[in-house]
Amino acid sequence: MWLSRSRPAAAAARRALALRPYCTRRAQRQGLLFRQLFEPVSCTYTYLLADLKTKEAVLIDPVLETAKRDAELVRELGLNLLYAANTHCHADHITGTGLLKTMLPGCRSVISQDSGALADILLREGHALEFGAFALETRSTPGHTDGCLTYVLSDRTMAFTGDALLIRGCGRTDFQQGSPETLYRSVHEKIFTLPGDCLIYPAHDYTGQTVSTVEEERTLNPRLTQSCEAFVQLMNSLNLPQPQQIDFAVPANLKCGIQDAAT
């Protein structure tokens, strides 16, 4: 796939790869451990963040198939996983939060209250997940689903946008509680208002990209730079095939993954 890529796409992938160690170093200077992990079947990114001093950690969007890998990494690094947090009730894979709870006692599952899913902690706009000296603040960014959250690091240097905003794209709006008008408003009001150099980390990428910035997406995103009317028309005519796992992923995710460990 990498070999057949067009020149601009290959250049974008090289830029993204160059940014990755830079982001990790920048995070380390602040006392933050940051890892971007990948699950290749659903092309999902899982993010591990930890306070290097207190060892308290958070995982964002873990996947069932890679939960064991993530738990091993947490143990190897001597971290104390406080939260396994979902950005939303995913339709394309089963969350790893339920299984992680059984492997790492003390870890609590997290999702938005508006998702309608079970979890130990149900978040709303403005709630924060604290780990050591750091916190992830939640912004409600519905439109792909009702319960979509964007987690913003409290110094506003990183935003974990789930499926609301992807790199040069956005989440589809044709199932669950999808609404293109709502998604457009969410991205413009809750994500594009962050500082331009805030790094954007999405839940998926299908082209080999790893990171973007608010400024890049505000100016280059081919969907969200359009007017709201044009965006709605475009989203309503995507005609994408359904995610392969949707029929069993959504019911499982409403129960925190197949290991229903939610209290």
Ligand SMILES: N[C@@H](CCC(=O)N[C@@H](CSS)C(=O)NCC(=O)O)C(=O)O
């Ligand atoms: N082929 C994949 C599903 C791909 C897909 O539909 N991705 C979603 C996010 S996961 S629900 C999406 O919003 N894509 C936006 C787009 O423009 O492609 C599978 O079968 O799992």
